[in-house]
Amino acid sequence: MSPTPAPVPFIDGLRDIDSVRLAGSGHAWLDTARRENLEAFIAAGLPDTRAEAWKYTALRALGQRRFTHGDPGAPTRNVDPKELVLPGVDGPRLVFVNGAFRADLSRLEALPAGLTLQPLSMVLSKDPEPLRFALSRHYRETSDAFARLNAALAGDGVVLRVAPGTRVGKPVQLCFVGTPAEGDLAWHLRNVIELGEGAELDLVEHHVSNIAHKHLGTVVTDIVVHDGARLQHALLQNAAEESTLIRRGSLHLGAKAHAALHVLELGGALVRHDLHAELRGDEARLDTRGVFVLRGRQHVDTQLSIRHQALNTASESTWRGVADERAHGVFRGAIVVAQGADGSDANLSNKNLLLSGLAEIDTKPELEIYADEVKAAHGATIGQLDERALFYLRSRGLPYAEARALLTAAFCRSVFASLPNESLREHFSEALLAHLP
Amino acid sequence: MLKIENLHARVEGKDILKGLTLTVNPGEVHAIMGPNGAGKSTLGNVLSGRDGYEVTEGSVIFEGRDLLTLEPEERAAAGLFLAFQYPVEIPGVNNTYFLRAALNAQRKQRGEPELDSMQFLKLVREKLKIMQISDELLHRAVNEGFSGGEKKRNEIFQMAVLEPKLAILDETDSGLDIDALKQVAQGVNALRSPDRAFLVITHYQRLLDYIEPDFVHVLSDGRIVESGDKTLALKLEEHGYAWIADRDPALASEARV
Numbered sequence: 001m002s003p004t005p006a007p008v009p010f011i012d013g014l015r016d017i018d019s020v021r022l023a024g025s026g027h028a029w030l031d032t033a034r035r036e037n038l039e040a041f042i043a044a045g046l047p048d049t050r051a052e053a054w055k056y057t058a059l060r061a062l063g064q065r066r067f068t069h070g071d072p073g074a075p076t077r078n079v080d081p082k083e084l085v086l087p088g089v090d091g092p093r094l095v096f097v098n099g100a101f102r103a104d105l106s107r108l109e110a111l112p113a114g115l116t117l118q119p120l121s122m123v124l125s126k127d128p129e130p131l132r133f134a135l136s137r138h139y140r141e142t143s144d145a146f147a148r149l150n151a152a153l154a155g156d157g158v159v160l161r162v163a164p165g166t167r168v169g170k171p172v173q174l175c176f177v178g179t180p181a182e183g184d185l186a187w188h189l190r191n192v193i194e195l196g197e198g199a200e201l202d203l204v205e206h207h208v209s210n211i212a213h214k215h216l217g218t219v220v221t222d223i224v225v226h227d228g229a230r231l232q233h234a235l236l237q238n239a240a241e242e243s244t245l246i247r248r249g250s251l252h253l254g255a256k257a258h259a260a261l262h263v264l265e266l267g268g269a270l271v272r273h274d275l276h277a278e279l280r281g282d283e284a285r286l287d288t289r290g291v292f293v294l295r296g297r298q299h300v301d302t303q304l305s306i307r308h309q310a311l312n313t314a315s316e317s318t319w320r321g322v323a324d325e326r327a328h329g330v331f332r333g334a335i336v337v338a339q340g341a342d343g344s345d346a347n348l349s350n351k352n353l354l355l356s357g358l359a360e361i362d363t364k365p366e367l368e369i370y371a372d373e374v375k376a377a378h379g380a381t382i383g384q385l386d387e388r389a390l391f392y393l394r395s396r397g398l399p400y401a402e403a404r405a406l407l408t409a410a411f412c413r414s415v416f417a418s419l420p421n422e423s424l425r426e427h428f429s430e431a432l433l434a435h436l437p
Numbered sequence: 438m439l440k441i442e443n444l445h446a447r448v449e450g451k452d453i454l455k456g457l458t459l460t461v462n463p464g465e466v467h468a469i470m471g472p473n474g475a476g477k478s479t480l481g482n483v484l485s486g487r488d489g490y491e492v493t494e495g496s497v498i499f500e501g502r503d504l505l506t507l508e509p510e511e512r513a514a515a516g517l518f519l520a521f522q523y524p525v526e527i528p529g530v531n532n533t534y535f536l537r538a539a540l541n542a543q544r545k546q547r548g549e550p551e552l553d554s555m556q557f558l559k560l561v562r563e564k565l566k567i568m569q570i571s572d573e574l575l576h577r578a579v580n581e582g583f584s585g586g587e588k589k590r591n592e593i594f595q596m597a598v599l600e601p602k603l604a605i606l607d608e609t610d611s612g613l614d615i616d617a618l619k620q621v622a623q624g625v626n627a628l629r630s631p632d633r634a635f636l637v638i639t640h641y642q643r644l645l646d647y648i649e650p651d652f653v654h655v656l657s658d659g660r661i662v663e664s665g666d667k668t669l670a671l672k673l674e675e676h677g678y679a680w681i682a683d684r685d686p687a688l689a690s691e692a693r694v
Contacts, residue, residue, distance in 0.1 A: 391487055392521065392524070394510045395485050395510075395513055395518075395521075396535075396543075396595065397510050397543035399542060399546075402542060406530055407527070407529075407530070410527065410528060411529065
């Protein structure tokens with residue numbers, strides 16, 4: 001017996017693309033792309049755990065829920081701007097509440113020369129043509145269900161461009177805020193980011209929630225870093241405890257381009273983060289570092305895929321996972337060194353800490369090498385706190401919970417040591433400590 | 438201050454302490470000597486509350502409280518300090534940060550105000566006069582990459598900052614050369630006071646040349662078999678543990694090891 005596909009999975013009132021009003025509707029190519037992606041999503045539904053990419057993340061419970069598409073009240077939802085403030089981050093800011101752009105909370109005046117920062121909704125309503133390539137993509141695999149959904153229904157997001165040779169002095173902040181509505185919402189954001197040749201950008205992505213809600217958000221982000229450009233990307237995910245957040249990123253690096261990513265995942269009930277990075281130009285370099293700290297019944301799944309496709313490229317990936325109570329963490333790090341990518345250097349380390357006998361972490365580092373003279377190393381561990389260290393701290397007067405938090409924070413600390421923004425680094429450490437039970 | 442009566446303890450199902458009785462008063466320095474396996478380190482671990490040590494009989498009263506019912510951190514706040522034989526390396530935890538967190542945790546438990554970073558810094562400078570630690574070690578991760586001597590000095594420095602009522606030195610002399618030993622002993626001597634007591638656990642008499650004990654006890658097969666003043670340590674040095682063994686058959690087998 002073959003499984004019957006779910007009837008229009010979990011989006012209420014959604015029959016076809018014409019029943020949804022989205023920015024950019026009426027442009028034939030965009031309507032077509034949206035319609036086809038929606039049809040593909042409806043036909044195939046959500047992947048189950050037989051799909052390799054979803055082996056450890058079951059979507060059955062999510063698939064049985066119902067969500068409302070978008071939030072008509074988004075423009076007036078009450079959000080305290082203070083909640084968007086991050087130390088050391090005082091540059092331009094683009095804010096989205098329940099998936100919709102909020103000019104009143106954003107900071108877009110006096111943008112530095114060479115920086116374009118606009119909401120996607122605005123770009124689509126004027127001239128979507130420059131985004132045709134990015135937005136007319138078709139996703140072929142059932143495991144891409146959320147990308148299909150996003151491609152069909154995203155009407156807003158970030159369009160960010162840094163002109164060649166431009167060094168953006170202050171960090172640019174992207175805020176994705178979830179806030180309660182009349183019911184459970186599904187919202188979708190599509191971000192397109194491009195750094196021209198030799199450009200430099202410090203980007204801070206912040207997922208935040210002020211009050212409890214159970215929304216589903218999908219965020220698809222394409223980043224292109226052209227030759228010789230440099231990107232610092234810090235991501236703090238502090239979404240509502242019971243929310244679902246699906247993020248998918250692609251990152252393309254040109255010759256001598258350098259991208260550094262620092263991720264701290266704290267919030268959400270069900271969180272999935274896919275990053276597909278391609279080192280396309282010679283001597284491109286990618287550093288990814290991340291931590292998830294989970295408690296309660298949180299489920300966070302990080303899927304990292306890095307392809308070395310050019311000569312003398314380098315990638316360094318350092319990821320840590322901490323799971324307490326009944327939480328479940330998943331990490332998959334796949335590195336491919338393609339044929340011809342000689343002289344590449346790839347390192348992947350994933351260490352995990354289980355703080356409870358009921359917590360679970362699944363980790364799977366993978367390495368495929370088709371080139372010559374490659375230096376590659378990968379390793380993964382799952383362990384517990386060192387009882388000797390715990391006793392040592394307690395014997396000096398630190399209560400059990402404090403000693404445990406101190407050791408857990410120490411376990412994660414090395415990951416953020418390379419984050420250049422000192423105030424933000426400090427904030428990451430504090431947020432991490434605050435999240436420990 | 439400390440009253441141990443008929444203490445029996447076992448580790449992994451094996452009886453180690455078999456009826457140990459000892460009283461320590463404020464200001465006193467007691468040395469506990471004995472051959473390997475006599476139960477010296479077990480005594481330190483039981484007193485400080487390490488997991489895996491099961492007390493099967495007897496009692497320990499510290500400052501009027503039943504020590505054995507307290508968590509390790511509560512014992513610390515009550516004024517007990519264990520200088521570890523093998524101080525633990527804790528990567529990622531800054532030495533100074535840790536010490537301030539520990540001191541403030543103790544103060545909080547005692548209902549005393551916590552020290553801010555300026556007050557703490559002042560305290561550290563003061564205590565560095567007692568036990569010299571380089572700036573570099575202060576700012577490194579706890580014990581990480583420290584030499585044997587640096588680790589032991591760090592233990593004594595912590596003791597100086599935490600100001601315990603009773604300090605247990607567990608084989609603090611092990612692995613130290615003579616210069617390091619003297620430095621550590623100087624630190625300990627500077628901390629001697631009429632209201633602070635020490636329990637110095639050691640295998641060798643050597644340390645007692647520099648930290649002069651008021652009482653020396655010989656621990657054998659889980660019990661104190663001989664007590665005396667500092668001259669007892671000298672006799673042990675001269676005659677070896679066999680000298681006690683001759684008078685106590687229980688020790689005879691161990692003394693030949």
